[in-house]
Amino acid sequence: MAEILDGKQFAASLREPLAQRAAALTARGCRPGLAVIRVGDDPASEIYVRNKARMCQRLGLFSIELHLPAETSEERLFEEIDRLNQDERIHGILVQLPLPPHLDESAVAERIAPRKDVDGFGSCNLGMLLKGQSGILPCTPKGILRLLQSAGVALSGKRAVVVGRSLIVGKPTALLLMRENATVTVCHSRTENLREHTLQADLLVSAVGRPELIDGSYIKEGAVVIDVGINRTERGLLGDVHFESAAQKASLITPVPGGVGPMTIIMLMENTIEAAELAAFK
Numbered sequence: 001m002a003e004i005l006d007g008k009q010f011a012a013s014l015r016e017p018l019a020q021r022a023a024a025l026t027a028r029g030c031r032p033g034l035a036v037i038r039v040g041d042d043p044a045s046e047i048y049v050r051n052k053a054r055m056c057q058r059l060g061l062f063s064i065e066l067h068l069p070a071e072t073s074e075e076r077l078f079e080e081i082d083r084l085n086q087d088e089r090i091h092g093i094l095v096q097l098p099l100p101p102h103l104d105e106s107a108v109a110e111r112i113a114p115r116k117d118v119d120g121f122g123s124c125n126l127g128m129l130l131k132g133q134s135g136i137l138p139c140t141p142k143g144i145l146r147l148l149q150s151a152g153v154a155l156s157g158k159r160a161v162v163v164g165r166s167l168i169v170g171k172p173t174a175l176l177l178m179r180e181n182a183t184v185t186v187c188h189s190r191t192e193n194l195r196e197h198t199l200q201a202d203l204l205v206s207a208v209g210r211p212e213l214i215d216g217s218y219i220k221e222g223a224v225v226i227d228v229g230i231n232r233t234e235r236g237l238l239g240d241v242h243f244e245s246a247a248q249k250a251s252l253i254t255p256v257p258g259g260v261g262p263m264t265i266i267m268l269m270e271n272t273i274e275a276a277e278l279a280a281f282k
């Protein structure tokens with residue numbers, strides 16, 4: 001039976017040191033600041049943005065939320081981003097996804113100044129990750145890596161399978177694992193015989209968004225399983241992994257909720273504090 005890799009608990013242990021770093025910056029006159037822009041009324045986004053604001057408050061960060069109507073034009077959104085790019089109180093800018101369909105998420109990411117791109121979705125930071133240089137890392141992949149490191153999971157030379165190839169989770173996670181010398185396979189919606197791949201994995205990361213797609217029959221005995229999926233269903237919040245059957249095979253497994261989710265938000269705080277440190281010590 002697997003041990004639980006408790007992201008909620010580990011993320012909680014990172015709060016105090018981060019609050020201390022934020023306080024040290026504030027004492028130097030550079031209180032870390034995060035701006036979150038939400039466009040439209042997606043109910044899940046509203047919850048995510050509220051949680052981010054609460055965490056800022058808890059750690060002593062300055063935060064502002066801009067809520068724009070769903071019909072906001074690209075021009076208007078860009079004006080707000082440009083203003084925040086210039087605002088010295090703000091070290092991190094995040095535009096909550098998904099955006100209404102008339103807005104180009106990729107163009108929006110490019111508009112954010114790279115030094116304030118705390119989601120790490122712009123070409124500059126993603127390019128640095130690709131080149132193995134240290135830019136701002138996307139929060140979910142960074143959180144996954146930190147969680148694995150906290151549990152002492154060996155990655156070098158191990159077979160990692162990442163299911164999902166999104167720019168937000170799948171691709172950057174694969175790059176980060178490669179940086180840690182894992183042998184990485186990326187599977188996606190067109191992959192044939194998914195199970196054949198996942199059964200090879202010492203580390204399986206699922207970022208698909210299909211409830212319980214991966215059950216125990218996809219998991220190699222003793223594997224480490226990271227479930228990124230957040231799926232709202234009639235049975236409540238479910239991951240991509242069927243927890244009970246997967247836990248029979250895995251050695252270590254993240255729950256949903258309480259696994260990767262809390263790591264994502266704490267990494268956002270860390271990225272904002274790091275951006276403020278760079279601004280303060282430049």
Ligand code: NAD
Pocket residue numbers: 140163164165166167168169170187188189190191194207208209210213228229230231260261262264
């Ligand atoms: P996405 O829709 O952008 O990407 C999904 C990926 O899954 C695609 O690359 C697609 O090719 C692949 N896929 C789809 N069906 C598949 C199948 N049957 N077999 C194999 N691959 C398949 O999603 P995303 O933004 O990467 O998010 C994925 C999931 O992770 C969602 O449930 C999302 O809510 C969740 N998420 C969680 C966090 C967190 O902090 N826990 C953060 C971001 C995303």
